[in-house]
Amino acid sequence: MSMPPVKKIVTWLLVIFLLYAIxxxxxxxxxxxxxxxxxxxxxVANIGRFFDSLIARS
Structure with missing residues (x-):
């Protein structure tokens, strides 16, 4: 499935801007x-702590 031309142009502009900034x-x-x-x-650490606290309550 090909991207629409506008989406492709915006993607290339974003890549060019990121390279310029770097x-x-x-x-x-x-x-x-x-x-x-x-x-x-x-x-990710907070999500891990959340699930650890859920398991500890059981």
Whole structure:
């Protein structure tokens, strides 16, 4: 199934912007990726704690 042309154009524009941001300011890009990774890791840890507390109550 092929993507509509508008979706394909927006995807390419997003990829080009991300590459531009990485090449012009790699330290800021690394900080953003690190922050996003911290948010994801904390979310997964909190979900794990939630299910652990559900199991402990049984």
């Amino acid at each position: 090449f012009t300011s790699p330290s800021d890009a690394a900080n953003i990726v690190g922050s996003a990774w911290d948010v994801i890791a904390n979310g």
